[in-house]
Amino acid sequence: MKPIRYTMIGSGTLVPDIERGTASHHLQCGDIHVLVDLGFGTLRRMTGLGLPLGALDVVAISHRHQDHFADLLPLLFTLRHLPGERRVEPLALVGYPDFGADLDRLENIFGDWVIDPGFPLDVWEAADTPIEIERDDAVVEINAYPVVHSPEAVGYRFTLGVAGREVVVAYTGDTEESEEAIALARDADLLIAECSVADGLQAPGHMTPRAVGRVAAAAAVKRLAVAHFYPSVLALGWDEIERRIREAYHHGPIELGADGLEIDL
Numbered sequence: 001m002k003p004i005r006y007t008m009i010g011s012g013t014l015v016p017d018i019e020r021g022t023a024s025h026h027l028q029c030g031d032i033h034v035l036v037d038l039g040f041g042t043l044r045r046m047t048g049l050g051l052p053l054g055a056l057d058v059v060a061i062s063h064r065h066q067d068h069f070a071d072l073l074p075l076l077f078t079l080r081h082l083p084g085e086r087r088v089e090p091l092a093l094v095g096y097p098d099f100g101a102d103l104d105r106l107e108n109i110f111g112d113w114v115i116d117p118g119f120p121l122d123v124w125e126a127a128d129t130p131i132e133i134e135r136d137d138a139v140v141e142i143n144a145y146p147v148v149h150s151p152e153a154v155g156y157r158f159t160l161g162v163a164g165r166e167v168v169v170a171y172t173g174d175t176e177e178s179e180e181a182i183a184l185a186r187d188a189d190l191l192i193a194e195c196s197v198a199d200g201l202q203a204p205g206h207m208t209p210r211a212v213g214r215v216a217a218a219a220a221v222k223r224l225a226v227a228h229f230y231p232s233v234l235a236l237g238w239d240e241i242e243r244r245i246r247e248a249y250h251h252g253p254i255e256l257g258a259d260g261l262e263i264d265l
């Protein structure tokens with residue numbers, strides 16, 4: 001049976017941490033490979049996890065913050081120049097509102113290769129979704145949802161289908177507890193949620209363990225994986241993080257994120 005697999009590439013934040021890379025996640029649906037966010041250090045982390053850059057079909061980016069965005073230009077540059085590999089397949093880039101204008105600005109600074117890297121680049125923005133990527137008997141539908149963080153920030157909801165089997169994976173990106181986050185996650189088979197700071201700390205635009213639990217419960221997600229941990233939440237320890245999420249969320253298993261975490265769906 002062809003896999004529908006989730007891999008957490010980076011469970012951390014902008015805080016440099018040898019154990020935890022910046023935000024990045026990977027979905028494999030049959031032979032379709034999707035990268036969701038790519039903060040600084042992601043390419044190196046992917047290599048360590050055995051996820052080939054050349055296999056990527058889709059890159060979806062949630063917002064401009066560099067712990068989610070920074071490796072986009074290195075990815076395009078590397079795919080263009082990778083010794084021994086001449087990419088011909090198109091790469092779909094899916095981004096937040098005005099993402100295309102950002103690419104144009106980056107092209108003005110760095111050169112034509114940003115939007116003409118030597119293989120077709122299909123650029124989509126949140127308003128263009130849902131978009132569908134198909135290969136053989138696999139299909140990935142991508143939907144962007146606004147979230148409460150930076151003005152442009154979105155989360156993504158992926159419907160992954162292989163040979164008649166269908167799985168929904170929702171990714172909050174960075175967000176506050178909100179109706180938007182619940183709508184994005186509604187009934188998902190897996191919710192990948194940011195869990196940035198300890199409860200009681202002021203952190204506009206982010207969630208605490210208790211907030212994640214409330215969102216996951218309200219959305220009735222079947223399984224939950226948490227990531228994007230700042231030091232204040234890591235200092236709680238796993239047992240306490242899980243206990244706080246469980247105050248509201250009882251529907252299914254909780255995975256406390258780590259780089260390299262893999263879930264077969």
Ligand SMILES: [Zn+2]
Nearest residue numbers: 063065149174
């Ligand atoms: Zn952010």
Ligand SMILES: [Zn+2]
Nearest residue numbers: 023065067174
């Ligand atoms: Zn972030």
